[in-house]
Amino acid sequence: MKKMFFVIVLFAGMAGVTFAQVGVKKKRVPPYEFGKVTINNYSEKVGLKPVQFDHWVHRSKYTCRLCHMDIGFSMKAGETQLKAADNMRGYFCGTCHNGKMVYGDRVVFKACSKEFTKEEVKRCERCHLSAPNPKKEAEFEKFAEKMPKERYGNGINWEQAEVLGLIKPIDFIEGVSIKKAPLATQKDFALTSKIEGIPDIIFSHKKHTIWNGCEVCHPEIFIGMKKGADKYTMVDLFQGKYCGVCHDTVAFPQTDCQRCHTKPV
Amino acid sequence: MRLTIVVMMWGLLFCLSSASASEFFDLPPLPPAEEYGNILINRTSTKNGVKPATFSHWQHRIKYTCRVCHSELEFNMKVNTTEITEFANRKGKYCGACHNGKTAFRHNGNCDKCHNGDITYGKQKFDIFSKLPFARTSYGDGINWVESLKLGVISPAHYVKTKSQDLPFDKMLILDSEMNIIPPSIFPHKAHTAWLDCDSCHPDVFNIKKKTTKFFSMSYILKGQFCGVCHINVAFPMNDCKRCHPGIKE
Numbered sequence: 001m002k003k004m005f006f007v008i009v010l011f012a013g014m015a016g017v018t019f020a021q022v023g024v025k026k027k028r029v030p031p032y033e034f035g036k037v038t039i040n041n042y043s044e045k046v047g048l049k050p051v052q053f054d055h056w057v058h059r060s061k062y063t064c065r066l067c068h069m070d071i072g073f074s075m076k077a078g079e080t081q082l083k084a085a086d087n088m089r090g091y092f093c094g095t096c097h098n099g100k101m102v103y104g105d106r107v108v109f110k111a112c113s114k115e116f117t118k119e120e121v122k123r124c125e126r127c128h129l130s131a132p133n134p135k136k137e138a139e140f141e142k143f144a145e146k147m148p149k150e151r152y153g154n155g156i157n158w159e160q161a162e163v164l165g166l167i168k169p170i171d172f173i174e175g176v177s178i179k180k181a182p183l184a185t186q187k188d189f190a191l192t193s194k195i196e197g198i199p200d201i202i203f204s205h206k207k208h209t210i211w212n213g214c215e216v217c218h219p220e221i222f223i224g225m226k227k228g229a230d231k232y233t234m235v236d237l238f239q240g241k242y243c244g245v246c247h248d249t250v251a252f253p254q255t256d257c258q259r260c261h262t263k264p265v
Numbered sequence: 266m267r268l269t270i271v272v273m274m275w276g277l278l279f280c281l282s283s284a285s286a287s288e289f290f291d292l293p294p295l296p297p298a299e300e301y302g303n304i305l306i307n308r309t310s311t312k313n314g315v316k317p318a319t320f321s322h323w324q325h326r327i328k329y330t331c332r333v334c335h336s337e338l339e340f341n342m343k344v345n346t347t348e349i350t351e352f353a354n355r356k357g358k359y360c361g362a363c364h365n366g367k368t369a370f371r372h373n374g375n376c377d378k379c380h381n382g383d384i385t386y387g388k389q390k391f392d393i394f395s396k397l398p399f400a401r402t403s404y405g406d407g408i409n410w411v412e413s414l415k416l417g418v419i420s421p422a423h424y425v426k427t428k429s430q431d432l433p434f435d436k437m438l439i440l441d442s443e444m445n446i447i448p449p450s451i452f453p454h455k456a457h458t459a460w461l462d463c464d465s466c467h468p469d470v471f472n473i474k475k476k477t478t479k480f481f482s483m484s485y486i487l488k489g490q491f492c493g494v495c496h497i498n499v500a501f502p503m504n505d506c507k508r509c510h511p512g513i514k515e
Contacts, residue, residue, distance in 0.1 A: 023481075023490030025342035026469045141356070149427045151337050152464075197434050238468045255464030258430040 031155035032140045035059075035250045037077045042084075049128040055250045056140060056154050061103060063169040064246075065213045070177045071095050075216075075245055084112035093127075095176055153252045159207055169211065185209055190263055194233065200263035221245050290487065292504055293497060299391035301406040302326075302499045303384050308345040316382035322499045323406050324387055330421045331495075332462045337424055338362050342465075342494055362425055404505040411456045421460075434458055440478050448512025470494050 029036075035055030043050045058067065067073045071092060074080045080092065087094030088111075096103075099110030109123060116124070147167075148160040161167045171177070191201040208217070218224040221242060230242065237244040237254055247254045254260075295301065302322030310317045325334070334340045338359055341347045347359065354361035355372060360379075363369045370378060399419075400412035413419055423431065438452040457466070467473055470491060471481075486493040486503065496503055507513050 022472070023470055023485055023494070025465075025494055027341050027343075027346050028339055030339070030348065151427050151429055195436070197436055199432065234468075235472075235474050238473070253464075255462075255467075257463045258432050261432060262430075 031144065031153070032056075032137050034153045034155075034253075039078060039080075039082075041078060041081050043128060048124070049130045051127045052129040053127070054136070054140075056143070056156070059158065059169065059211075059250075060143065060167050061170060063171045063213075064211045064250075065216055066169075066171055066173065066177065069213065069215050070173065087111040088113060095173065150252060150256075152256045158251075162210060183214065189227075193261065197265060199261040199265050201260045202262045203260075290483065290503070292487070292502070295404065295502060295504065298405070298407040299323075299388040300385055301502075303386075304344050304498075305382065305384050306344060306349065308347075308349070310380065315376070316380045318379040319381055319383055319386040320379070321387050323408070324390065326410060326421065327393070327419055328421055329425070330423055331460045332429070332465060333422060333425055335465055336462045337427055337429070368425070402501060402505060402508075405500075405502045409501075411459070414459055429462070432458065432463060434463070438478065440481065442510070443482055448510050450509040451511060452509075466494075 037053040037055070038050050039053060040050035068075060072080075073092065082092040086092050087097065090098060093111045096108050097111035099107065101108040109126060111127070112124075113120075144154065144156055148157040148164065149155060150157040158167075162169065172179070186205045188202055188204045188206070191203055193200050223229045232242045234254075236242055238248075240248065243260075244254060252259055296303070304320050304322075305317040306320055307317035335342060339347070340349075340359065349359045351372070353359055354364065357365060361372070365371055366373075394408055397418055398416070400409035400416060401407055402409045410419075414421070423429065433455070435455045437454070440450045440452060442449055471477075481491045483503075485491055486496070489497060492509075493503075501508060503509075507515075
């Protein structure tokens with residue numbers, strides 16, 4: 001009995017300590033780093049640096065759907081568990097990074113190989129990075145300069161960039177993707193806000209399907225069979241569920257309230 | 266059994282200790298009004314052989330809302346955590362978004378205007394507040410910024426480059442105090458959204474979970490958490506009890 005009380009008091013104290021760490025503003029990720037994923041399932045175990053994957057480079061050229069559906073990358077960092085051997089066989093990164101595929105006037109560099117010369121180590125270091133690469137950062141700055149601005153995330157309004165034709169994301173790779181008849185997109189609709197005074201969300205399927213098709217979100221993230229089938233609040237979203245799967249990590253962060261809550265009250 | 270009671274009492278004391286301290290709050294000493302909200306930025310300055318950069322919140326607040334720097338221009342809320350560099354500034358980021366020779370003084374030839382290590386720098390400009398009909402308070406920088414904005418004495422900008430849409434939200438929260446004798450505190454969203462964006466506070470500083478408001482105790486606030494992120498160093502200080510707890514009698 002005594003012990004139980006002591007444990008309760010101790011827990012109350014500990015709860016206080018854990019809570020003491022919140023209530024402050026987190027440091028913001030710089031635009032260049034937003035959407036960066038560190039992949040380290042096997043790298044360090046075999047003496048290589050972890051892979052630093054930049055979403056921005058890829059999304060300026062390809063749709064999200066292409067990698068996350070056709071090629072089969074998981075939506076969660078580190079969950080794909082890909083190995084160098086997979087890349088060498090032409091899966092995952094190796095689908096494009098095979099030293100043969102051409103993008104524009106450039107050949108996409110080859111990802112992993114069993115044997116390599118000393119000079120070729122540089123190629124490994126394009127992905128297996130130890131320190132932030134100032135060259136990559138400069139590349140980002142150069143790219144971002146021409147893009148429509150946004151206040152959060154990469155500081156780039158990707159949606160606008162696509163609408164304006166500044167980027168033309170590729171959605172099909174021969175031999176990997178399947179040609180499908182496009183589905184008619186639903187009209188924009190409103191998601192009612194639960195709190196009085198907060199504008200409703202105008203959700204646009206059209207804006208999402210350009211990048212994601214149907215299959216990135218349905219049925220795993222949103223069952224989406226019937227309107228109102230998924231119940232969620234901002235608390236869930238901020239925890240990385242529903243919209244939070246992409247928005248905060250790669251797509252514009254959810255802290256940009258007014259990007260979604262647009263319906264005038 | 267006696268031990269149980271002792272442990273329970275100790276637990277109770279532990280819970281109350283933060284509350285009872287409210288009578289004798291250890292509030293940080295207030296600097297002179299013209300220095301309130303001034304900071305010295307020294308992340309790498311001294312290491313690189315230059316004096317720390319002085320920054321005055323009140324000088325900037327007259328012309329810009331908090332969201333301009335803390336949302337649009339990506340300044341963190343804690344000093345020395347933002348990677349402000351001369352290179353970034355010259356490229357039009359951070360300070361350089363305005364300090365480019367067009368909106369405000371530029372870098373070249375003006376090093377000493379910021380890198381002077383003098384936290385009192387620019388105090389002679391403080392008399393602007395006596396020249397214009399600013400609303401006053403007795404604490405902090407002595408300016409009632411919320412009231413002054415309402416009166417139209419100032420009309421600080423909402424953005425500098427990237428336009429944002431304001432999200433007016435007018436919910437008044439009434440938060441019960443830890444102690445019975447202290448009247449509840451109020452939280453007007455509107456007074457805050459005039460300066461800030463939702464993301465300035467949510468979900469980092471205040472997570473939006475229901476029933477978590479009961480944790481916003483003075484002991485945490487005094488440590489710079491919750492309201493204390495701003496209301497110790499820039500926004501009106503907590504010496505001004507009545508502003509949040511309007512029921513307190515003098």
